[in-house]
Amino acid sequence: MHRRSITLILGAALLAPAGCATVGSREDAAASVATRLLTAVDAGDGDAACAILAPGTVKTVAEDQPCPEAILGKDLPRPGTVVETSVYGQWAQVKLTDDTVFLAAFPEGWRVVAAGCTPQASRPYDCSVEGD
Numbered sequence: 001m002h003r004r005s006i007t008l009i010l011g012a013a014l015l016a017p018a019g020c021a022t023v024g025s026r027e028d029a030a031a032s033v034a035t036r037l038l039t040a041v042d043a044g045d046g047d048a049a050c051a052i053l054a055p056g057t058v059k060t061v062a063e064d065q066p067c068p069e070a071i072l073g074k075d076l077p078r079p080g081t082v083v084e085t086s087v088y089g090q091w092a093q094v095k096l097t098d099d100t101v102f103l104a105a106f107p108e109g110w111r112v113v114a115a116g117c118t119p120q121a122s123r124p125y126d127c128s129v130e131g132d
Contacts, residue, residue, distance in 0.1 A: 027085040030092035033110040034101035038079035046072045054104055054111040056131030075128040076116045100125060 033052055040048035046068030050058055053067070061070045080097030092103040092110060102114040102125075116128030 026087045027092070030087060030103050030110045031082045031085045031094050033103060033112065034094035034096065034115070035079055035082065037101065037112050037115055038076060038096070038099065041072060041074070041076045042078050044072060046070075052112050053129075054106065054113045054131055057111075057113050057129065058131075060131050061129060071129070074116060102127075 037049055037052045040046075040052065049071045050061070050067035053061065053071070058067050061067050061074070064070065077096075077098040080099060082094060082096055084095040086093045090105040092105075094101045094103065099115065100117040100119070101112055102117065103110045104113050105111075112129075114125070114127040114130035117125040117130075118127075120126050
């Protein structure tokens with residue numbers, strides 16, 4: 001399976017809080033979306049999984065087949081325990097026991113921009129699902 005590296009640069013400009021929600025509630029919401037994605041894939045519910053993806057991620061995932069079928073064929077781990085969640089303005093990173101998921105804030109809430117991500121020493125994360 002082809003994996004592309006993802007580079008997420010979270011500069012100081014992104015550290016400004018977004019909206020009126022507290023950081024804790026934003027972290028909880030991001031962690032919930034990340035867990036829902038992995039739970040949907042694990043349950044074989046491609047429609048629910050694709051509904052959680054950012055538009056650019058859906059486009060990339062669905063290059064060769066419809067998103068609901070394609071997402072189920074990606075190398076995503078089973079849902080694990082959330083270990084750490086960090087929110088940086090409009091971006092979030094959720095670390096689970098076997099995965100790292102990156103999210104972006106949209107008007108309708110958090111959407112997954114990359115999942116199935118593993119750190120690569122001093123290089124960017126390697127993700128099995130990511131947008132363009």
